[in-house]
Amino acid sequence: MADHPHPSDPQETSVDEAVFHERYPSRRLLDLIASRWTPIVLFCLASGTHHYGQMQRRIPGISKKMLSQTLRRLETDGLVHREVYRVVPPKTEYELTELGWRLHEPVRFLCRWAAENAEIFDRIERNRTVASVSE
Amino acid sequence: MADHPHPSDPQETSVDEAVFHERYPSRRLLDLIASRWTPIVLFCLASGTHHYGQMQRRIPGISKKMLSQTLRRLETDGLVHREVYRVVPPKTEYELTELGWRLHEPVRFLCRWAAENAEIFDRIERNRTVASVSE
DNA sequence: CAGTATCCTTCCGGATACTG
DNA sequence: CAGTATCCGGAAGGATACTG
Numbered sequence: 338m339a340d341h342p343h344p345s346d347p348q349e350t351s352v353d354e355a356v357f358h359e360r361y362p363s364r365r366l367l368d369l370i371a372s373r374w375t376p377i378v379l380f381c382l383a384s385g386t387h388h389y390g391q392m393q394r395r396i397p398g399i400s401k402k403m404l405s406q407t408l409r410r411l412e413t414d415g416l417v418h419r420e421v422y423r424v425v426p427p428k429t430e431y432e433l434t435e436l437g438w439r440l441h442e443p444v445r446f447l448c449r450w451a452a453e454n455a456e457i458f459d460r461i462e463r464n465r466t467v468a469s470v471s472e
Numbered sequence: 473m474a475d476h477p478h479p480s481d482p483q484e485t486s487v488d489e490a491v492f493h494e495r496y497p498s499r500r501l502l503d504l505i506a507s508r509w510t511p512i513v514l515f516c517l518a519s520g521t522h523h524y525g526q527m528q529r530r531i532p533g534i535s536k537k538m539l540s541q542t543l544r545r546l547e548t549d550g551l552v553h554r555e556v557y558r559v560v561p562p563k564t565e566y567e568l569t570e571l572g573w574r575l576h577e578p579v580r581f582l583c584r585w586a587a588e589n590a591e592i593f594d595r596i597e598r599n600r601t602v603a604s605v606s607e
Numbered sequence: 608c609a610g611t612a613t614c615c616t617t618c619c620g621g622a623t624a625c626t627g
Numbered sequence: 628c629a630g631t632a633t634c635c636g637g638a639a640g641g642a643t644a645c646t647g
Contacts, residue, residue: 362586371506451497464550
């Protein structure tokens with residue numbers, strides 16, 4: 338582990354450089370939302386309380402395993418509240434906590450930006466196609 | 473080709489549901505930036521043209537392999553321009569393209585939001601710690 | 608300096624089957 | 628209905644060695 342910042346050189350790691358550090362907020366945010374399902378689940382719950390099966394139906398392609406895993410993670414992180422009703426048939430409700438709502442903010446921004454700049458993705462996709470053809 | 477729900481699609485798959493589809497811009501944006509190194513490399517290049525070794529020194533923890541891979545990806549996507557100078561010793565310069573700059577926008581937003589809401593991550597981390605202790 | 612090539616380990620995530 | 632348990636293939640990613 339090359340932890341380089343030696344006391345002898347205090348100025349080397351400036352404030353600017355800190356942005357790239359693992360513990361810097363930007364990295365931590367990405368570690369949180371930069372996964373396949375987390376943002377989509379967050380977004381889904383932003384439209385209101387949901388049941389398990391309901392969510393699985395709304396999110397195409399997600400498996401039970403991934404849905405459970407994602408929800409559990411969000412729950413232990415305190416972003417989602419899980420309310421279990423001991424009835425027959427069983428019923429469980431998931432909803433965003435206050436913390437969850439706060440995190441939803443940047444996610445929503447991303448979604449909106451993406452929608453408004455949709456042509457970018459087509460351009461990128463074209464670039465990629467051209468590159469793969471010419472190789 | 474993904475069977476996208478065409479507009480004629482009567483019920484069940486409303487506009488709202490489309491948000492969760494793979495081909496929807498939000499998903500595509502996440503596929504692009506939701507990786508360990510891509511956003512950080514993008515962010516790094518946003519502060520100006522860089523050399524290879526320069527970047528490796530600025531970004532702690534990145535391996536040569538990952539740096540190369542990430543840069544190659546960004547290059548074929550048309551987000552980064554690579555200029556090779558055939559001199560001794562070899563020199564290569566990386567810089568953002570116009571497309572790269574556009575994508576930098578949401579990345580910068582994320583970083584800024586994260587910095588302004590840094591306490592959120594501490595709260596989440598505490599939640600996680602508590603959960604792991606009590607199990 | 609600026610990479611590529613190779614090996615190897617870990618984790619992601621889908622499919623399936625089972626339970627309360 | 629609302630999950631958990633298990634298996635397994637493939638991709639991500641680190642370490643190391645080598646090249647122009």
